[in-house]
Amino acid sequence: AQSVTQPDIHITVSEGASLELRCNYSYGATPYLFWYVQSPGQGLQLLLKYFSGDTLVQGIKGFEAEFKRSQSSFNLRKPSVHWSDAAEYFCAVKGASKSTFGDGTTLTVKP
Amino acid sequence: SQTIHQWPATLVQPVGSPLSLECTVEGTSNPNLYWYRQAAGRGLQLLFYSVGIGQISSEVPQNLSASRPQDRQFILSSKKLLLSDSGFYLCAWDPGLERNNEQFFGPGTRLTVL
Numbered sequence: 216a217q218s219v220t221q222p223d224i225h226i227t228v229s230e231g232a233s234l235e236l237r238c239n240y241s242y243g244a245t246p247y248l249f250w251y252v253q254s255p256g257q258g259l260q261l262l263l264k265y266f267s268g269d270t271l272v273q274g275i276k277g278f279e280a281e282f283k284r285s286q287s288s289f290n291l292r293k294p295s296v297h298w299s300d301a302a303e304y305f306c307a308v309k310g311a312s313k314s315t316f317g318d319g320t321t322l323t324v325k326p
Numbered sequence: 327s328q329t330i331h332q333w334p335a336t337l338v339q340p341v342g343s344p345l346s347l348e349c350t351v352e353g354t355s356n357p358n359l360y361w362y363r364q365a366a367g368r369g370l371q372l373l374f375y376s377v378g379i380g381q382i383s384s385e386v387p388q389n390l391s392a393s394r395p396q397d398r399q400f401i402l403s404s405k406k407l408l409l410s411d412s413g414f415y416l417c418a419w420d421p422g423l424e425r426n427n428e429q430f431f432g433p434g435t436r437l438t439v440l
Contacts, residue, residue, distance in 0.1 A: 221369075247425045258416055258431030259370075266426040305369065309425055312377070313360070313385075318369035 217242045217310045221317035228296050229325045236291040236320050238306030247309040248289040250280055252302050253319075259305060265289065276300070298324045328353035332417050332432035339439055345390075345404040347435050349417030352398065357419040359400040360429065361392055364414040376400060377422060412439045 218241045228234050240246055247266045251259040263274025270282040280291045289306060301324045306317045329352045339345060351357055358377050362370040372385045374392035382392050389408060393401045400417060414436055418429040 249428055251428075251431075256414075256434070256436070258433050259418075259429075260431070261428045264426065264428055311425070312358075312383075313372060313375055314429060315372075316362075316370040 217308050217315045219306050219308050219315055219317035221304075221306055221320050223320045224318070225321045225323070227323040227325060230298050231295050234291075234293045234296045234300070234322070236304050236306075236322070238289045238291065238317060239287050240289060240306070240308045241287065242308050242310065246282075246289075248280075248282060249307040249309065249314070250274065250278070250289075250291050251305045251307065251316075252276075253305065254302050262291070262304075296322075296324055298326065300324055328419075328430065330417060330419055330430055330432040332415075332435050334435060335433065336436045337438070339407050339437065341409055341439055342406050345402070345407050345411070345437070347402040347415055347417075347437075349400040349402075349432055350398055351419045354398070354419070354421065356397060356422065358422040359394060360418040360420075361400065361402050362416040362418065364416060364434075366413070370416065373402070407439045409439050412437055 220239045249264045250262040253259045262278050263272050265272045265282045273279050278293050303319045303321050305319045307314045331350050360375045361373040376382050376394045390404050416434045417432040420427045420429045
């Protein structure tokens with residue numbers, strides 16, 4: 216069975232500081248991994264995805280993520296956080312027919 | 327371009343009343359369709375998914391049901407709502423065929439059961 220764990224329920228960072236959101240997955244074959252962002256009361260928007268090739272993937276809004284097979288991780292990073300990045304972030308693994316999402320990490324940005 | 331619509335945007339219903347949420351996708355054909363529920367402070371729980379007209383897979387036992395009467399229409403229903411049905415309901419689609427395709431989400435429906 217596939218699963219995703221996001222260990223941090225809530226993270227607070229200062230504007231301009233770096234950010235790393237953790238994601239660990241469990242999947243029996245080659246994982247297809249995604250990060251989505253959700254603003255309050257809205258649907259989810261794709262930030263980036265990984266399914267093969269370079270293990271460091273670039274996404275929108277200056278985000279990147281690194282796939283580490285040995286650690287079963289797909290952590291999301293941003294070198295300098297902006298106030299507009301405050302939102303909820305979801306990691307997901309996609310199997311043959313459906314995706315499994317983590318419980319999400321809420322990001323608060325301090326001025 | 328493709329778009330996904332959900333309605334209503336918000337809904338307040340009494341316990342025991344019926345429910346019908348609608349989701350439609352434009353600009354694509356034969357999409358995979360999904361219904362998720364997001365409880366307050368929780369992640370996304372997959373409720374149903376469909377790979378074609380009339381083909382519905384249920385992920386969790388509950389008092390909800392789903393139907394796909396047309397290729398790009400996905401409906402979530404209940405005959406009698408429970409308090410625990412309150413939440414944020416999201417519809418999503420993907421093109422199917424390839425696993426590397428991401429899902430595209432609708433704006434959601436906020437359901438409050440009183």
